[in-house]
Amino acid sequence: MGRSFSIGIGGAAGQGVATPGDIFAKIFSRRGLHLNAYNAYQSIIRGGHTFLMIRTGPEKISNMGDRLDLLIPLNQDTMDRHLGLLTAGGACLYNSDSIQPGTPAGGVQLCPIPVAKLADISKNKVAQNTLAIGAGLSMMGIGFPALEQVLTEQFRKKEQKVIDENVNLARAGYDYATQNFKPFEWPLPMTEARYAVLSGNTALAMGGAAAGVKFYSAYPMSPSTGVLHWMAEHARKAGIMVRQVEDEIGVINMAIGAAHAGLRAMCATSGGGFALMSEGLGLSAQAEIPIVVIDCQRAGPSTGVPTKTEQGDLWQMLGAAFGDYPRVIAAPLDIGDCFTLIPEIFNIVDRFQCPGIVLCDLLLSEGRLSVDPKELDFNAHIDRGELITSNGAAEHTPYLRYKITESGVSPRAIPGVPDHTHTVSSDEHDEDGVLISDEFTNTVKRRAMMEKRMRKMDGIAASVPPPKLHGPAEADVTLIGWGSTYGVVSEACELLREAGISANHLPIRWLVPLHGDAILDLLKNAKHTIIVENNYSGQFARYLRSETSFVAGGHIRKYDGEPFMPHHIVEAVREQLAGKTKLSVPAHEVMV
């Protein structure tokens, strides 16, 4: 990864941390810079502490990084908590009327802004924020017009006076910094590229729209609610039926009703809501009605830490609902992949008529990433599988909804088609849908139906690509991760290589089906394997072992609610290669 620049903005919830973040993000992406942002916050609407980290640079930024170049504390608490994150060359922009600076590390520039002198603070409560944005951009070597344009857009619904006030305020901050503070050593470059900036939740929702989702149901639950918000806001333009339902049980069953009618139906929740959905997941499998459920994981168990990230739901997904049934589980690797994965998994669940689960997490759902707009492909391939939407030929042999076939897939007629009436059922049933669970219980038929459904897993496995090793074929250490750790592990591998330790990376995207043989083949010559995951018990390590008997040489785990930073992994690899431990649990230094 090339050079990057990081900004940290902190304050109490309600102080307006998000707006400067959005403004910086817009300016950077329009400058042709990539960015990655992560907001650490708490389950509180006003107060508490919120800390947003935005990292930018000309090359793809895969994670929030390790360090800060610019700190903007909006209150004393933020100054006290985070000044220590700045190293030589960094700067801290703060309101000198209300915030006392701490003692910074050597080479850190303290930049006091006399807010009351530059602004009428009786009129504008967030004056310090706007002044700091202006000042920061001046120090980054970015011309003022970029900010003027974004502010004009930001306040476009307000009267001209409001726009002028904010632009003038930003200019005052910009000019004050030009005169009084030392610019950063690395002026932010400019490229010809232009990026879209989006959260994982927006990407999941847009990916759904691109996949042809016409029905979305949800119950609000952090950190999945952003999917509902995008869907609700864009429903009418996109022609998508969006419903907020009374509970997650209703959510999944409504989706199943819509899916049976012939629509692509999707819903998103977090671990707690998913627990309520699990019986419905079994219905989807048994009645062979395809749906996609997204789980945006947060730190559990129970209500847990609603605003913090974790990869702790893997075994819930593996074991969700009773009985054996075919299912697909995939974990997007980054925010762009949140978009790409949805059409892919819909094609699979439509072809194989089973439930699909997308295992996302707060880090991706609520993080922001710059994505090449070409990656947001609304012409994604759509394969609805064997779907009967009209009765075609006049002659019909009796239609068998659950006809036993070699692939296990039976052509699916949607209600409304003449001459295909049938009943789908959560009870075990015969080929024609008649129950074999009650008076007609029949061991031969039951076995045949189980085998028919489970045969679909063979076709699914053949439709899902095996994972690939990233980096050199041979390396001192092989890091294995799944889902959202992709970005941070990729950077850790680069840092290790720069430090003389060759490292490669096996990221897992498709969890079920898991290509166990392919994974064993990739790992057979690995010198030292370490599994990196954001949970306590090594859920993926245990799963990989159960599927392949593979036992990794070591583990790096984190379950404090915050995501990994690259140095956490680098340092853990070093201590494990030195033989000090087989389990590293890095401490999170950013106190939020």
Next chain:
Amino acid sequence: MATEVAAPKPMVMADLKGKVDPDWCPGCGDFGVLAAVQKALVELQIAKHDVVTISGIGCSSNFPGFIDTYGMHTLHGRALAVATGMKLANHAMTVLVTGGDGDGFGIGGNHFVHTMRRNVDLCYIVMDNQIYGLTTGQTSPTSRLGMKTKSMPFGSIEAPANPIAIALAAGATFVARGFSADQKHLTELIKRGIEHKGFSFIDVFSPCVTYNHDNTFQWFRPRVRKLEDNPEYDPTDWMAAMEKSTMWGDEIPIGRFFERTDLPSLHGAEPVLNAGPLVHQNNRIPADVAQSFITELM
């Protein structure tokens, strides 16, 4: 796709016969409800492929298997949620929901209330036998106070739910009660319920001949009184309906308690459906709309 093949001859009762015969106990009240539903569909001449019958789990929830329409036999208590998704996805379909009192008022109570408040255009027929039958005789939400069952062998100490009053309070736009032994009356109620543009709820006394020895056909017969026989009863008067809903004992009202037709159904209020049933709409986002979604992010 409903109109691709013109029906050459009128549908008759035999056309609606399911693939198997009902597995209900001989004498079960549910037979009468099945016959009334089939008769209502025949009288209304709704093509069977344009009907979806959706149920939860329980004796009466085996219903979809005994009638030849499209059917969904879903999860215990969840039929109304599934049916809502079905109706919103394809509002050209006639959606019937069938089930029992345990399924609808017990485990499904949350969906019952919310489906009514949303005025989803479907006809919900509850075969209310005031007992759990398929689990071999436990107290249900409508079991009477003091009733002895396997789960409350010393008599229930819980007051029963009043489904009619709940439906009225939750905003159902059609609320009725039938008696499985009065075929003609029940068939008329079901026809009206299907034709009602909004949520119609029909609570049907459908005695369990095996486990409920209190609320039998013999017990109901002398007690039920048709609201339709009272020329002064006005089914548009919500307060009067509420008052009637509390009557229980020597005289139990059946018939149409309440109906209002001035409220839009859920699918009628949803602009996304202006272009017709969703299932027939294009699932590709138009290029200019897709581009506008991306431009918002830049």
